[in-house]
Amino acid sequence: MNDIEISQAAVMSPIQDIADQLDLNGDQIEPYGAVKAKIKLPVAGHPIDQSHLILVTSINPTPAGEGKSTVTVGLGDALKQIGKKTAIALREPSLGPVMGLKGGATGGGYAQVVPMEDINLHFTGDFHALTEAHDTLAALIDNHIQQGNELNLDPRQIIWKRVLDINDRALRQTVIGLGGRTSGVPRQDGFDITVASELMAILCLSRNLSDLKQRISQIVIGYTYDKQPVTVSDLKVAGALTVLLKDAIKPNLVQTLDHTPAIIHGGPFANIAHGCNSVLATETALKLADYVVTEGGFGADLGGEKFMDIKTPVLGKTPDAVVLVATVRALKYNGGVPKDQLETENLAALQAGVVNLHRHVRSMQQYGVPVVVAVNRFTSDTDQEIQFLIDDCRDTLGVNAFDTTVWAHGGQGATRLAEAVVQAADQPSTFKPLYEPQATLTDKMNAIVTKIYGGRKVVLEPKAARQLKTFAANGWDHLPVCMAKTQYSLSDDAKKLGAPADFDIHVRELVPKLGAGFIVALTGNVLTMPGLPKHPAALDMDITEDGTITGLF
Template sequence: MAMKTDIEIARAANKLPIQEIGAKLNIPSEHLLPFGHDKAKVSSDFIKAQADKPNGHLVLVTAINPTPAGEGKTTTTVGLGDALNLIGKKAAVCIREASLGPCFGMKGGAAGGGNAQIVPMEEMNLHFTGDFHAITSAHNLLSAMIDNHIYWGNKLEIDTRRVTWRRVMDMNDRALRQITASLGGVANGFPREAGFDITVASEVMAILCLATDLKDLERRLGAIIVAYRRDRSPIYARDLKADGAMTVLLAQAMQPNLVQTLENNPAFVHGGPFANIAHGCNSVIATQTALKLADYVVTEAGFGADLGAEKFLDIKCRKAGLAPEAVVIVATVRAMKMNGGVAKSDLGPENVEAVKKGCPNLGRHIQNIKKFGVPAVVAINHFVSDTDAEIAAVQDYVKTMGAEAIVCRHWADGGAGAEALAKKVVEIVESGAAQYAPLYPDEMPLFTKIETIAKEIYHADEVLADKKIRNQLQEWEKAGYGHLPICMAKTQYSFTTDPNRRGAPTGHSVPVREVRLAAGAGFVVVICGEIMTMPGLPSVPAAETIRFNDAGEIEGLS
């Protein structure tokens, strides 16, 4: 019998009314703001009332560097959440919302896979509860107010050559990366260079995901630097009086979304900064809410541990006072083979040598996670083509790294397939071995922080940055921003800035192309190599195969 596709499984799900899911976390139905029958926002009043409750245990799921073979990080996050509930723990899952850009570009969806999914799948991959639209609107309201201020006499003396606030849309559109705005004569304002980023790279997205409540949200929005005067002094969003209206637009989006897994366990899906160009974690407010309501919270951080986990541990946990007690690193036998030099078309036949050759990528991630003082366990996300000898090769290798690799079959078997992993996670958490600490202290100079990440996490020899970039970092330090953490924007496919270098390379350098100050979010974005903050669509976008079938069901989301 052919295995059903993800969307067929999701469609056949036996969903409970969202009020029943809320009841599992003791959320009264009057504190759920329903969107249809199967999703709801949790009211901010209810969240405030939980503040004095103790926190549950936080578990992070991360992975090796992604390969075209697919690793299944979200699938494992969901499988582990279901498995923890199965062994009698009160567990909730926290993941990010999907962006329309990759949905219609490369990916086609992002809600887990097989029998370890979060539903409703179609809505989650499309407009969901409208959070991203709210973020896009709030961001572009600020853009409009900047140009409007310049048009009506420019009382703040904005230097139109130094407007740093770009526009955003939640779509991959390379044609908008660099544009000229306000053409067409006097009525349209003063022509200037501008550009678009994708919504998930917006500082407003980062702020929404790091803010603790509406007051904090408004303060952070007000602290966004939008432009500079001729004397290089900054102009903030609050100077334009944009922060109040932006907060109003974002008030509903600030409330976390509650949905469910296929096994009817609670899942919070909220916020969605990309991990290669932003900080790659779901919202602080969703994670903190889940920690107040569940004994175990399983969350994920985007892409490989060199990006998502590093930012989760150095930015999100540092800023929100969170301390994870276990880290799960997801790997697949297929991905090990690819890291060992096997082409995607040749992944079928057994190749133990290639598996062994590819393992150092996994080893590097295990080593890196240990630097944060949190114990790691490896989840081998099982594929039917994996052979016993290949699995044993990964397990033997992981043993030499002082960790354990557990085979997980949640894709095929749901929570039951990840029971061994759940038990191991509980064992790690209950051992109390975690001593979480960020990689670098707040007071370290900005450039040294960049070097620390490049050397300790990417195992690079040096960071290449011209004088202009170093001077810019020093200016920000003088202006009082030296304590901020670093958010590296680089390719997810490699420890280096070259997407084609797999494995665990050493002896490379990290070229820094640009630095951006996200004063409201509270970090410095460091753009490395060729990474783009507005992606383009591939030659054959997923959008070409997304449509309604004759039964009126959506096809092409995966």
């Protein structure tokens, strides 16, 4: 059976039964039907430092597949099966990749969160609320200009674009306000995908409604004719935007196929945003469970680094262990094997490509946290290839690696991994941040380039260099940095596989995200509005008369 067939065959527990595992009574959840619920805030529980936090990350994604979310779910189930009170904390999927190419974010096979169709589609409406709030602000900005422009906003320097939660390349650059005096002031505009919205980042980093509103008020929407920043606070609409997000701020509770509690909330992409689920979801899980398994988007160079350097300081809890997911197939691809030849044993290519795994393990070890490698096994992998990776991790990196089969066997396919993770999480560790908070933006970008990517330095293109001076004048030059970079390579060139060296990272533009509390550095040709592929996944989807969805992975 494929993923959706396995999901549809599952018998789910009533959501209150899942809540009971976390000691949440009926007054503490808001059911969305029989198997989904919102968790009411605030949540009482034990201090978060009494729980173990496990971060799952991976090597760079490839067309061969890695299965990071699948391993995350399977590891959570395995921890529960060995007797640990466990919760999983994940991001919500975006409709962009669901209808496009990448797929959903619910895991796969017998290591899934369910109901898979609901989670991958509209779920509880959080992304719709974020889209509406974001575009409401865009409409209010243009209305302000139309009604006299009291704030002296320069229409050429408005940086707040519109958003849509679908890949639509035709909307990257637009012109609005056409149609005469009654249709607004003409200006150039554009769309990002919803997961790139600063409101998404703010939702995922806010601690409560008051914090959410305060962060929204700090959003920079553009600049005046004399180049002074204008914020949502100046526009006086922070309260209205917060109203639209009053339900979206509440984490969502669902379950895995093995009935392990899963808290799913927020969904920024890690290549163009900070790539982690909400602080509130992770904090809630930490208060209610003894072991919490969460993940960072894409590879350790993106979601892993951003979890450590952007999310951790806000959460107030550092990971007790890191699980780094790799596959034989993906490493052979990094070693130069074409996608259609990956099912043939090739130890030479595996040895050539394993350098990508080396770089990611070492980058995570720099934070002072124990690392365990999960080798997500595919049916075509040979015993010799799996053993090569296990031996290489031990001999070259000094870390334990485990063969996992969670797609086929659920939690039972990761019990040895789970036991090793428990041991790793119990080890004494001293978390070491990658850079100091007082470091400059340039120093922070260089630290990421040299220590995480393995490159030489960051190179600022003329626009970014001018912006850096403006940001310094505005007092923004000591904020954390969120690198927007291709997920397919450690460099900013998607074609450079393995572990490239002697490369520079080129930053073309800097974007202030003061509400989120960081500066986004756009590198290479990374796009904040993706496009659909030649054969979108949507072409394979259908629905029967009784409402059964087909073709969704």
